[in-house]
Amino acid sequence: xxxxxxxxxxxxxxxxxxxxxxxxxxxxxxxxxxxxxxxxxxxxxxxxxxxxxxxxxxxxxxxxxxxxxxxxxxxxxxxxxxxxxxxxxxxxxxxxxxxxxxxxxxxxxxxxxxxxxxxxxxxxxxxxxxxxxxxxxxxxxxxxxxxxxxxxxxxxxxxxxxxxxxxxxxxxxxxxxxxxxxxxxxxxxxxxxxxxxxxxxxxxxxxxxxxxxxxxxxxxxxxxxxxxxxxxxxxxxxxxxxxxxxxxxxxxxxxxxxxxxxxxxxxxxxxxxxxxxxxxxxxxxxxxxxxxxxxxxxxxxxxxxxxxxxxxxxxxxxxxxxxxxxxxxxxxxxxxxxxxxxxxxxxxxxxxxxxxxxxxxxxxxxxxxxxxxxxxxxxxxxxxxxxxxxxxxxxxxxxxxxxxxxxxxxxxxxxxxxxxxxxxxxxxxxxxxxxxxxxxxxxxxxxxxxxxxxxxxxxxxxxxx
Amino acid sequence: xxxxxxxxxxxxxxxxxxxxxxxxxxxxxxxxxxxxxxxxxxxxxxxxxxxxxxxxxxxxxxxxxxxxxxxxxxxxxxxxxxxxxxxxxxxxxxxxxxxxxxxxxxxxxxxxxxxxxxxxxxxxxxxxx
Numbered sequence: 001x002x003x004x005x006x007x008x009x010x011x012x013x014x015x016x017x018x019x020x021x022x023x024x025x026x027x028x029x030x031x032x033x034x035x036x037x038x039x040x041x042x043x044x045x046x047x048x049x050x051x052x053x054x055x056x057x058x059x060x061x062x063x064x065x066x067x068x069x070x071x072x073x074x075x076x077x078x079x080x081x082x083x084x085x086x087x088x089x090x091x092x093x094x095x096x097x098x099x100x101x102x103x104x105x106x107x108x109x110x111x112x113x114x115x116x117x118x119x120x121x122x123x124x125x126x127x128x129x130x131x132x133x134x135x136x137x138x139x140x141x142x143x144x145x146x147x148x149x150x151x152x153x154x155x156x157x158x159x160x161x162x163x164x165x166x167x168x169x170x171x172x173x174x175x176x177x178x179x180x181x182x183x184x185x186x187x188x189x190x191x192x193x194x195x196x197x198x199x200x201x202x203x204x205x206x207x208x209x210x211x212x213x214x215x216x217x218x219x220x221x222x223x224x225x226x227x228x229x230x231x232x233x234x235x236x237x238x239x240x241x242x243x244x245x246x247x248x249x250x251x252x253x254x255x256x257x258x259x260x261x262x263x264x265x266x267x268x269x270x271x272x273x274x275x276x277x278x279x280x281x282x283x284x285x286x287x288x289x290x291x292x293x294x295x296x297x298x299x300x301x302x303x304x305x306x307x308x309x310x311x312x313x314x315x316x317x318x319x320x321x322x323x324x325x326x327x328x329x330x331x332x333x334x335x336x337x338x339x340x341x342x343x344x345x346x347x348x349x350x351x352x353x354x355x356x357x358x359x360x361x362x363x364x365x366x367x368x369x370x371x372x373x374x375x376x377x378x379x380x381x382x383x384x385x386x387x388x389x390x391x392x393x394x395x396x397x398x399x400x401x402x403x404x405x406x407x408x409x410x411x412x413x414x415x416x417x418x419x420x421x422x423x424x425x426x427x428x429x430x431x432x433x434x435x436x437x438x439x440x441x442x443x444x445x446x447x448x449x450x451x452x453x454x455x456x457x458x459x460x461x462x463x464x465x
Numbered sequence: 466x467x468x469x470x471x472x473x474x475x476x477x478x479x480x481x482x483x484x485x486x487x488x489x490x491x492x493x494x495x496x497x498x499x500x501x502x503x504x505x506x507x508x509x510x511x512x513x514x515x516x517x518x519x520x521x522x523x524x525x526x527x528x529x530x531x532x533x534x535x536x537x538x539x540x541x542x543x544x545x546x547x548x549x550x551x552x553x554x555x556x557x558x559x560x561x562x563x564x565x566x567x568x569x570x571x572x573x574x575x576x577x578x579x580x581x582x583x584x585x586x587x588x589x590x591x592x593x594x
C-alpha cells in the first residue's frame with residue numbers, strides 16, 4: 001500500500017494550511033475531510049459571520065447616512081439575500097482551497113477517518129467506499145463542535161447554535177443570546193444592527209473572558225449604547241416553549257420571552273469516536289495534549305487546532321499546522337509562538353488584542369507601564385465618523401519592551417498586525433516611537449498610545465476634568 | 466442663590482440635596498470643556514455608588530470621561546431624557562441636564578464640597594496654574 005509522508009485528518013484552517021506547506025516542502029500528502037474543506041472557520045465561522053457583519057455594519061451606516069450629508073431612503077435588510085451572499089462567498093472560497101490542493105498535488109479524500117494505528121487511518125468515503133490510508137506522520141486536526149446546553153436543546157427553529165443560525169432566513173423580532181463570549185457578542189452586533197431586540201446572558205459578569213479590563217469596560221458600554229439588555233452574571237436556569245417563542249427564567253427569577261434563542265456557551269473538541277483512545281493518545285476533557293512542536297504523547301502523531309483545546313482561533317490552528325509539518329519533516333527548531341497570539345473580535349467597534357493584559361501582568365508580577373490613546377483625538381477617526389474606543393499599550397517597566405497591545409475601535413482588526421509584530425519581536429517604545437506612522441490613518445493611534453506610556457502623546461487632550 | 470443647596474466637587478460633579486435625595490450632574494465648566502455631549506452612560510437604578518467612585522460616563526466628540534460621585538448611596542432615579550437628548554447637559558447642566566438621583570446615606574458628605582462661588586474661584590485658580 002502507498003505510504004504518504006504526511007496524513008492529515010481534517011481540512012479546516014489547521015489541516016489545509018499544514019497540507020499545503022507539507023507539499024511545498026516536498027512531502028507526499030493525503031488529507032481526509034468528513035464534510036467541507038475549510039472547516040468551521042470557512043463554512044460556519046469566521047467567513048460567513050464576517051460576511052454577515054459586513055451586511056450588518058453597512059446597513060447601520062446606511063441609517064447614519066444623514067450624518068455624512070447623504071440621503072438614503074428607507075434602507076431595508078433582507079436576511080435571505082444576506083444568507084445567499086454568504087453562501088456564495090463560502091462556496092467560492094471552498095473551491096479555492098480545493099484548487100490549492102490540486103495545484104500542490106495534495107490528495108483530498110472526502111470521508112470519515114478513524115485512526116487505527118499511529119500511521120494508519122481507515123476511511124469510510126462519502127460515497128460509502130472503504131480506504132486504508134497510511135503515512136509516516138499523522139496530523140490530527142479534527143476541530144471542535146458547539147457545546148450543548150441541557151436546558152436548551154437545539155431545534156434549529158427557535159433554539160439555534162452558531163452553525164444553524166447562519167441559515168436563518170428571517171430576522172427575529174427579538175433574540176436571546178445565551179453565553180456572551182466572542183461569538184455571542186458578534187451575533188448580538190449582527191442581529192442588533194439588522195433590527196432584532198437583543199438580550200444577552202452570561203454566567204460570569206464579563207462578556208468576554210480574558211479581555212483586558214479597560215476593553216471590557218468599553219465593550220460593555222458599547223453593548224449598552226446599542227440598548228442590548230445585558231443579563232451578565234444571571235444565566236437562564238429553565239426554558240419553556242411558548243406560543244410566540246421561548247421563555248427563559250434567569251437565575252435572578254427574571255423571565256424573558258423572545259422569538260428565538262441562540263446558544264453559544266462554548267465549544268468542545270471533536271475527539272470522540274475517532275480512535276484516539278485506541279492508539280493511547282493523552283486526552284484531557286477531550287482535548288489532545290501537545291507540546292510546543294504539536295507532538296502528542298504517541299510518536300509520529302501530531303495534533304493542531306481546536307482539538308488541542310488551546311486557543312480556539314483559526315490562525316493559531318494554521319500556525320500550529322505550519323509548526324507540526326516543519327517539525328515532522330526535520331526542522332527541529334520549529335515551535336509554536338505562545339507570547340504573541342493575536343485575536344480579532346468583530347463587535348462594533350472592533351476589538352483586537354495581543355500579548356499580556358493588565359490583569360495578567362499583575363498576576364504574573366510583571367512590572368509594567370501603560371499608555372492609552374483615544375481614537376476620538378485623531379483627525380482620521382473624526383473624518384470617518386468612528387470615534388469610539390482607544391489603543392492601549394503595555395510595556396515592561398525596565399526594558400520598555402512592548403508586551404501587550406489592546407485595541408477597541410475602528411478597524412482594530414487591521415491595526416492588530418503591527419501590534420502583533422511589535423509584541424512578537426519585543427519592540428521597544430523607542431523603536432515604535434521612531435517608526436513613522438502615515439497620516440491621516442488610524443494607525444497613528446498605535447503610535448500615540450506607545451508615546452503615551454512615556455507621557456508624551458502629541459494629540460492626547462487633557463481637559464482638566 | 467440664597468439657600469441653594471448646590472455643592473460642587475473638585476471632580477466637577479454637582480450635588481443638590483432635596484426631599485428625594487441628592488441629585489447629581491456635571492458643572493458648567495465640565496460641560497463647556499467637553500463640548501456637545503453625545504452620549505451618557507447612565508447608572509442602573511438600584512446600583513450602589515460610592516463617594517469618589519464612578520457613577521456615569523459622559524462622552525463628547527473630544528473626550529469620554531468617567532464621572533466621580535461626590536456622595537455615597539443607592540441610585541434611586543436616572544434622567545432618562547438623556548438617552549435621547551444627551552446635550553440637555555450643555556443646555557442646562559444644573560437643571561434639566563441632571564444625571565442621577567442618589568439616596569444619600571450621609572448628608573455630611575456634602576458639607577466638604579464647594580458652593581458655586583467657591584467652585585468658580587477653584588476653576589479660575591486651576592486654569593491659572
